Amino acid sequence: MGILFRNVRLVDPASGTDRITDLSVREGLVDDIGTELAQEGFEVIDGTGKILAPGLIDMHVHLREPGFEHKETILTGMRAAAAGGFTRIAAMPNTSPALDTPETLERVRDRASAGMVHVHPIGALSFGLEGREPTDLDALKNAGACAFSDDGMPVPDSAMMYRAMEWAHRLDRIVVDHCEDHSLSRGGVMNRGANSEKLGLPGIPKAAEDIMTARDILLAREYNLPVHICHVSTRTSVELIRQAKADGVRVTGEAAPHHFSLTDDALLNGNTNARVSPPLREEEDREAVLAGLADGTLDIIATDHAPHTAEEKNRPLDQAPNGMVGLETAVGLVFTRLIQTGVMGLLEAIGAMTWKPAQIFGLPGGRIAKGESADLVLIDPELIWKVDPTEFHSKGSNSPFIGMTLKGRPIMTVIGGRKAMENNNVFF
Ligand SMILES: [Zn+2]
Incomplete structure (x- = not known):
């Protein structure tokens, strides 16, 4: 029927x-x-x-399988996606083993066929996400990779990043980058600022993100290649992307609901569920992310859904892992924080979760047509x-x-x- x-x-x-x-x-x-x-x-x-609306698309999901099935499985992640209104999701490769060979990607697609949500694996850029030995992007594409990323980890080597961008582009795919300079962020627990000072916890400077955002933009400009910046969390990174777009650089950006909804005040009571990478920032950053969504500097909304067990999160802030679940709260946050407040129109907000990601990643769906x-x-x-x-x-x-x-x-x-x-x- x-x-x-x-x-x-x-x-x-x-x-x-x-x-x-x-x-x-x-x-x-x-x-x-x-x-x-x-x-x-x-x-x-x-x-x-x-x-x-068209079934929602989330290009940034950590399904945790293989290797971390105690946090999530492909099936439970797909069920969370369907509950959240998503019909198509991209699976990030920081599993164990990482999605760095055709076999691991094929296994993900095979497991996903047991559910209903369309799952597109993202292939790793380097073996084990170690940033050293490049993977075979041709083979990963043939195994169904919809994009390439070492997400969770940055790509520290600029030459490797540029070669990956070029190779991916030749395959009609894009590189998705988690912008973080580990030499600055290592050991950090939360955003570096008044609140980290108050809690006496090591801070992650905004510069750690901004340096890599700038590096990626400079590579995209130098070689005229596209690049997609994940989960933008700082005012400066929003401004860098805005200026780059105005200059004709082929850069696209993504915002996560937690970065437009919360600041690092959420950590003041020690709530480890608010620990995430990149971290929740300050009010001026949150407002900049909102402005970036409003004027299209940030093209898409993606959840960065990153489940962990209660046991893992039930530790002191400095020992709990980064990440939060997001698939089942995204629509509520988009409507409450973006649409009802007038930050974005309904068409624009839904577009950032359907048609725009489909366009940027060259995926089917994202629209309604007879x-x-x-x-x-x-x-x-x-x-x-x-x-x-x-x-x-x-x-x-x-x-x-x-x-x-x-x-x-x-x-x-x-x-x-x-x-x-x-x-x-x-x-x-
Ligand atoms: Zn990331």
């Missing part, structure tokens, strides 16, 4: 569509879009007051809910947003015409 969304607010950034209509799904495809569609043979969903695969998310923009980790499908409950009240939540995810999630029940 097909699905008929009646009187729904259809939001499709790719075509600039924002209007009330009916939309039907049949045999995996968007069957028809229009008013008063016939309902025989369809399950009718009353879409009044709801938003129907005859195309029905990957959709139904969002209730008025639903007020409290972040409760017992409701998470992720194995991780390491969220700094626990207990926070958000407005806006995905209530149905459709993948290939089939329901993957409804009211937080996941069907795979």
Whole structure:
């Protein structure tokens, strides 16, 4: 049986569509879009007051498998994604073993075929993410790599970074960089500033991020190659990317919900769930990330979903690992912190989670069109809910947003015409 969304607010950034209509799904495809569609043979969903958007795309997810299945598995990560409204995600390669050979990528894709979410592995740039020996990007591309990155780790060697950018570009792929100069950040627990001073913890200077952002931009300019900057967290990095874009440099940027929602004040009570890399910064940085999203300097929103066990996070701040879960709170934060505040329009915000990542990474999906695969998310923009980790499908409950009240939540995810999630029940 097909699905008929009646009187729904259809939001499709790719075509600039924002209007009330009916939309039907049949045999995996968007069957028809229009008013008063016939309902025989369809399950009718009353879409009044709801938003129907392309299935969300998250290009920055740590699925933890292979090697860290106690934190997350590919299947639990996919379930968290479906619960969060995501139909397509990219899996970062910092697993164990790392995704640095065709075999490991193929294994990820094979495991992912047990669920419904489209999973695209990102191939490692260097073996073991050690920044020394380059991987075979041709082989990784042929095994399904949608991009290349050593995320979690920076690429310290500039020549290696440039060669990777060039090689990836020849393969019609991009390099995604985690910008961090370890010589400055090593041993740091949180942003270097008044709060790290107050807590007496080693700080991570903003310069550690900005130096690498600048380095990547300079390489992109020198060699006229594209580069994508992950999880931008500082005011200066936003400004560097803005200026580079104005100069015609082929750089794109990404913002994570935690960096536009929180500052390092979140660590003052010792909450290890707020420890993340790059760290939560200061208010001027948070505002700069918001401004970067507002004017398109930061092209996409990605969660950097990074689950850890309660045991690992239940340590003092200086011993807890970096990272927080994000798939199941992203929509709530985007609606509450970006859309309802007027920082971004609905089309722009949804675009940063659908059409723009699809374009930058050359992926299918990210839009709604008759005859195309029905990957959709139904969002209730008025639903007020409290972040409760017992409701998470992720194995991780390491969220700094626990207990926070958000407005806006995905209530149905459709993948290939089939329901993957409804009211937080996941069907795979
Ligand atoms: Zn990273």
